[in-house]
Amino acid sequence: MIKATIKDKPLVIKILSDSFDDNKSVNYIIKQDNKREKRIKVLMEYSFDTCFMFGEVYLSNDKTACALILYPDRKKFNIKAIWADLTLVFKAIGISRANKAMSRESQIKSHYPNTPFYYLWFLGVLTSAQHKGIGSQLLAEIIQDSHQQNKQIYLETSTLKNLPWYEKFNFKVYHEINLGYSLYMMKSFKKLES
Numbered sequence: 001m002i003k004a005t006i007k008d009k010p011l012v013i014k015i016l017s018d019s020f021d022d023n024k025s026v027n028y029i030i031k032q033d034n035k036r037e038k039r040i041k042v043l044m045e046y047s048f049d050t051c052f053m054f055g056e057v058y059l060s061n062d063k064t065a066c067a068l069i070l071y072p073d074r075k076k077f078n079i080k081a082i083w084a085d086l087t088l089v090f091k092a093i094g095i096s097r098a099n100k101a102m103s104r105e106s107q108i109k110s111h112y113p114n115t116p117f118y119y120l121w122f123l124g125v126l127t128s129a130q131h132k133g134i135g136s137q138l139l140a141e142i143i144q145d146s147h148q149q150n151k152q153i154y155l156e157t158s159t160l161k162n163l164p165w166y167e168k169f170n171f172k173v174y175h176e177i178n179l180g181y182s183l184y185m186m187k188s189f190k191k192l193e194s
Contacts, residue, residue, distance in 0.1 A: 001141040004057035004066065009048055012057060012066045016044040019124030024181040025158035029101050031094035042092040046084055047121055053081065055119070056145075060138045064129035066122075067142055073116040104179060108156060111175045111185055118151040139169055143188065153188040 004012055017040050020026045030039045047068050051057050055070040075081075093101050120142060125135040146153045157166065158181055163173065166186055175185040 001058045001060060001067075001138055001145075002063070004052075004059050006052070008057070008059060008063075009045070009052075011063060012048050012059070012068075013041055013044045015064070015066045015126050016047070016068075016122055016124045017041050018127055019130075020044070020122070023158060025156065025183055028104070028158075028179060028181065029097075030092055031097055039092040042088065044122075046088045046092070049084055050075070050081070051121060055121075058138065058142065060125075060134050062129075062134065065125040065134045065138045067138055068121040068123075069142070069145075070119040070121050071116065072112065072119055104177075107177050107179075108183070108185070112154060113152075116151060118146040118149060118153045120153050120155040123155075136165075136169075143169060146188065155186050156183050157186065158183050 017037070021037070021040065026040060026043065027036075030036060030043060033039075048057060051068040051070050054072075054075040055068070058067045058069065059065070089095060089098050089101075123135060123139060123142070125138075143153065153171070155166070155171070157163065160182070163184060163186075170189050171186040172189050173184045173186050177183040177185065
């Protein structure tokens, strides 16, 4: 995998917008109107910027897949982060839906550990490159990176068909949240060094 640079931002946004267009969780957050596709791009831009500041952004070697990693313990409130949050509310979520989005995030975060962890926020593969093992290769490399950092990986998925795929990589569902759709909270179950 390749560590993305700021020049890769448009490509990462394209990959994620393409692969998460019909995702239940993304569409739960995004205001559903005639600007929906633009709003998804704003969400992905926000996610890229957040992970670029407080985590890592990776691309597959062929640049058809990407992963956004966040280290929540490193996330700090600064002017840039606050501006990004406000932009997300106004341009993607919508003011009337902000409480709904914050409630969802609060429910999710209440099930995170109090110790540092490796949060796989998004992993996406361009639709045209799916089912070729590119996402599996990227996930294997992400798992290896988390092992080198001795951190457990946490993630959520609303896509039922992704559960067996993650389970092949030793992820297990540890909690399910009902938001009008099921959001499955998963974590890696490889024994980490103490």
